[in-house]
Amino acid sequence: MEGTQHRIAKTLEALRTHILPTSASSADNMLLESIEGTKCSSCREPIRPRELYHSIRLRDTFVLLRFHSLCYQLWVRFDGTVIDRSS
Numbered sequence: 001m002e003g004t005q006h007r008i009a010k011t012l013e014a015l016r017t018h019i020l021p022t023s024a025s026s027a028d029n030m031l032l033e034s035i036e037g038t039k040c041s042s043c044r045e046p047i048r049p050r051e052l053y054h055s056i057r058l059r060d061t062f063v064l065l066r067f068h069s070l071c072y073q074l075w076v077r078f079d080g081t082v083i084d085r086s087s
């Protein structure tokens with residue numbers, strides 16, 4: 001699916017360039033139902049109304065991140081190293 005590939009690429013790019021903090025800094029994690037206009041913090045695409053998404057608060061901050069479930073799965077697995085399989 002092209003949309004999925006796009007989300008994965010954008011999420012990995014955001015992590016690699018440190019636009020996104022790693023999941024080690026997360027505190028609260030809630031699964032919420034999206035309302036109109038919610039945007040994913042990693043791929044920057046809208047989260048469809050009524051779709052479930054992860055709402056993460058970063059430790060010692062009031063920063064809230066919102067993730068599609070796919071983007072969240074990538075985010076929690078990312079430990080700062082990205083294996084390049086293209087070569």
Ligand SMILES: [Zn+2]
Nearest residue numbers: 040043068071
């Ligand atoms: Zn996303």
